[in-house]
Amino acid sequence: MTESDRAVTDRPLLEVTDLAVSFKVARARGSWTRPVVRAVDGISLRIEAGETLGLVGESGSGKSTTGRAVLQLVPADSGSIQLEGTDLATAGANGRELLRKRVSMVFQDPFGSLNARMKVGDIVGEPLEIQRIGDRPSRRSRVTEILDLVGLPADAISRYPHEFSGGQRQRIGIARALAVEPALVVCDEPVAALDVSVQAQILRLLKDLQRETGVAYLFIAHDLNVVRHVSRRTAVMYLGKIVEEGPSSTLFGAPRHPYTQALTSAIPIPDPDAPRRRLVLTGEIPSPTNPPSGCRFRTRCPYAQERCAAEVPLLEPAGDGVSVACHFWKEIAASKETTEPAAR
Numbered sequence: 001m002t003e004s005d006r007a008v009t010d011r012p013l014l015e016v017t018d019l020a021v022s023f024k025v026a027r028a029r030g031s032w033t034r035p036v037v038r039a040v041d042g043i044s045l046r047i048e049a050g051e052t053l054g055l056v057g058e059s060g061s062g063k064s065t066t067g068r069a070v071l072q073l074v075p076a077d078s079g080s081i082q083l084e085g086t087d088l089a090t091a092g093a094n095g096r097e098l099l100r101k102r103v104s105m106v107f108q109d110p111f112g113s114l115n116a117r118m119k120v121g122d123i124v125g126e127p128l129e130i131q132r133i134g135d136r137p138s139r140r141s142r143v144t145e146i147l148d149l150v151g152l153p154a155d156a157i158s159r160y161p162h163e164f165s166g167g168q169r170q171r172i173g174i175a176r177a178l179a180v181e182p183a184l185v186v187c188d189e190p191v192a193a194l195d196v197s198v199q200a201q202i203l204r205l206l207k208d209l210q211r212e213t214g215v216a217y218l219f220i221a222h223d224l225n226v227v228r229h230v231s232r233r234t235a236v237m238y239l240g241k242i243v244e245e246g247p248s249s250t251l252f253g254a255p256r257h258p259y260t261q262a263l264t265s266a267i268p269i270p271d272p273d274a275p276r277r278r279l280v281l282t283g284e285i286p287s288p289t290n291p292p293s294g295c296r297f298r299t300r301c302p303y304a305q306e307r308c309a310a311e312v313p314l315l316e317p318a319g320d321g322v323s324v325a326c327h328f329w330k331e332i333a334a335s336k337e338t339t340e341p342a343a344r
């Protein structure tokens, strides 16, 4: 293998570097200026071919904006998004073409995201038609194949979305996303609108499809329980920043950042008598138009100290492939002194 071959194989499928996205919101009454929301503030992440990266955080953390930026649906203020080594922002028409061919999306709402006036066969076949892939008969045959792959009956092709349940509609959405054989699918809260039993079926389907097709997922969700079951690696976002990132088994097994600790301690466990340390988060996530100085989590962190207000903690390696952005993660891990620190 030559050096250039190695460079190509070592290259991640997606590499996001120092991405920042902001937008203006409506001005308040009596104000002349429109506040700026720094939705994503200098984050970096990478996804290898065939893997799943989970992106978790509360509403307002910037995770969905990150997904939209990857899809070029919102412009980045700075930073780069490289898909298979191509910078999507600077590659012009080539970048758009690559994005169309290699990346697709599964939406949260299986009801609103499907055109009610189109038959399922046309919905699933539309991306193939837009990209002029194959002729009519071969497109039809691909649609039949993909509907079978996602577990829908053969006659679904000539039926309308309203004839299906929520879970089946999400299967239609997944079929549409996979029709063009993308390398990456951005799944934005794909099971949030579904019943728990149906959620499990859809998650299993996504994993099976990944095994069969080698597709990678950027899996965006607020529910850690969902993310830990599908993601090889997980990144936790808070107020536009990644606060912890690493292999899911390590991150969920021994979270280092107080925010991750709080999120994981709230995950229900099957045995109610099992001992557990609970870190209770109080208050709302602050406004991204005016984030706290220093560490953005400090207004809700039970371990906050003076330094936390003055210095922004950087995302740094913390062992076992995990990176964490907290000045005191070592001390917190060493102390383990309290099971339920006083909330602020």
Ligand code: SF4
Pocket (backbone or CB within 6 Å): 257, 258, 259, 295, 296, 297, 298, 299, 301, 302, 303, 304, 305, 308, 313, 325, 326, 327, 328, 329
């Ligand atoms: Fe808490 Fe300070 Fe760590 Fe931020 S840097 S998570 S405020 S201890």
